[in-house]
Amino acid sequence: MVVEPRATNAAGRAGQITALVDQRVAIETRLQNEPGELTEALVRGYGDEYNALQRKLAKLFKQSGDEPERITLMLELMRILENRLVYLHNFIVDPTSDNRILAQLVTQFIEQLTAQRSNVLTKLEATYYRAVAALHAGDVAGARDGFSEACASEESDEANDIKYKSYVILGHLSHEDHDYAKAKELHEQSMRYSQNSNVTAQALALKALNSYALGDRDEALHLFKESLQLFDANQPFFNSYFFRNALLFCGAIYFDARDYLSAGQYYRQVLENVEQSSYDYFDALTHLGRIAYAQQNYDEAVAAFEKAAQVQKLSENEYVIDTWFWIARTHLKRKDNKSARPYLERIAATDVKYEKKSQAVELLGKIA
Numbered sequence: 001m002v003v004e005p006r007a008t009n010a011a012g013r014a015g016q017i018t019a020l021v022d023q024r025v026a027i028e029t030r031l032q033n034e035p036g037e038l039t040e041a042l043v044r045g046y047g048d049e050y051n052a053l054q055r056k057l058a059k060l061f062k063q064s065g066d067e068p069e070r071i072t073l074m075l076e077l078m079r080i081l082e083n084r085l086v087y088l089h090n091f092i093v094d095p096t097s098d099n100r101i102l103a104q105l106v107t108q109f110i111e112q113l114t115a116q117r118s119n120v121l122t123k124l125e126a127t128y129y130r131a132v133a134a135l136h137a138g139d140v141a142g143a144r145d146g147f148s149e150a151c152a153s154e155e156s157d158e159a160n161d162i163k164y165k166s167y168v169i170l171g172h173l174s175h176e177d178h179d180y181a182k183a184k185e186l187h188e189q190s191m192r193y194s195q196n197s198n199v200t201a202q203a204l205a206l207k208a209l210n211s212y213a214l215g216d217r218d219e220a221l222h223l224f225k226e227s228l229q230l231f232d233a234n235q236p237f238f239n240s241y242f243f244r245n246a247l248l249f250c251g252a253i254y255f256d257a258r259d260y261l262s263a264g265q266y267y268r269q270v271l272e273n274v275e276q277s278s279y280d281y282f283d284a285l286t287h288l289g290r291i292a293y294a295q296q297n298y299d300e301a302v303a304a305f306e307k308a309a310q311v312q313k314l315s316e317n318e319y320v321i322d323t324w325f326w327i328a329r330t331h332l333k334r335k336d337n338k339s340a341r342p343y344l345e346r347i348a349a350t351d352v353k354y355e356k357k358s359q360a361v362e363l364l365g366k367i368a
Contacts, residue, residue, distance in 0.1 A: 017072055020057055024076055031087045035233050037240040039275050046088055054080055071120055074109045077102060078129050086165055090241050091172045093135050103136035124155040128162045144173055164193035171206060184210035198237040201230035205242040212249060221253045244273055244280050260291045282312045286323055293330055302330040321347055321354045337367040
């Protein structure tokens with residue numbers, strides 16, 4: 001029996017598509033079940049995997065003339081666009097040129113399905129994915145309309161959490177517009193559609209963030225603490241970004257209230273749950289240093305500040321320079337002018353704008 005080349009190519013392409021679909025599912029499953037912190041290295045790794053997969057799917061989409069194949073391939077590209085938005089970038093759009101191009105293709109594809117009265121996507125799914133594409137294309141108004149329509153839909157979406165995600169994204173857009181009351185209301189509504197404890201915890205943390213922005217520290221603290229009780233790193237959909245944010249905000253609220261014992265407990269939990277090279281580790285350490293300084297534990301304070309300065313790998317900026325100032329002040333409290341001088345000299349010599357530079361120069365003159 002002679003197999004026609006076209007049939008062979010079709011069979012081979014079908015096998016490739018199946019393998020790529022399995023690969024997308026495997027990446028998504030790993031990402032949703034990632035234990036602990038989603039580090040910068042992990043985010044880059046997942047991003048590279050998705051980029052490679054996206055290119056392979058797009059290549060097959062261009063090569064195929066078979067309509068069912070093209071539908072399968074485009075659905076996979078749509079899911080990648082959504083997965084990156086929801087699970088990798090915490091509902092913040094990654095505005096790359098590739099994603100903008102893909103968003104245009106997704107929109108065209110959905111319009112084509114709609115014109116053909118296809119049942120490949122439900123009306124709710126089409127509305128939601130069109131909004132996701134609009135967001136990546138930079139059409140915020142169109143995205144807002146689409147997500148609002150998805151939220152108002154009477155269709156069931158239990159399998160895909162479309163309404164939960166739509167409310168969360170709308171809340172994020174309102175937060176970006178500084179309409180914190182509207183954002184808080186939207187994130188509260190999202191909780192009606194959360195289907196496990198980690199998703200509910202994330203919604204509570206988002207609501208708490210808006211309460212904090214509105215100046216209601218008591219409510220924000222209550223909501224952040226409630227979210228921390230629900231977060232479980234050993235269960236699916238654990239989001240380390242919102243978990244550590246909740247810890248940091250609890251620490252900050254207690255710190256501002258001068259409840260240093262409670263603040264220290266939260267900042268130490270941050271140290272236990274993030275990479276030493278992260279800004280969150282630096283932030284927690286500097287606050288622990290300031291707590292020790294306020295309690296006149298100057299040896300402990302200088303140790304925390306100096307470690308923070310050592311682990312921070314970012315370029316010289318006002319936060320690093322402020323840490324140098326805290327180190328210098330702490331050494332001066334310890335009557336150790338010799339150790340304070342190098343930090344004051346570095347502040348005096350920096351080109352970075354720093355509001356306390358004149359104070360540093362004045363102190364340097366006093367100990368010269």
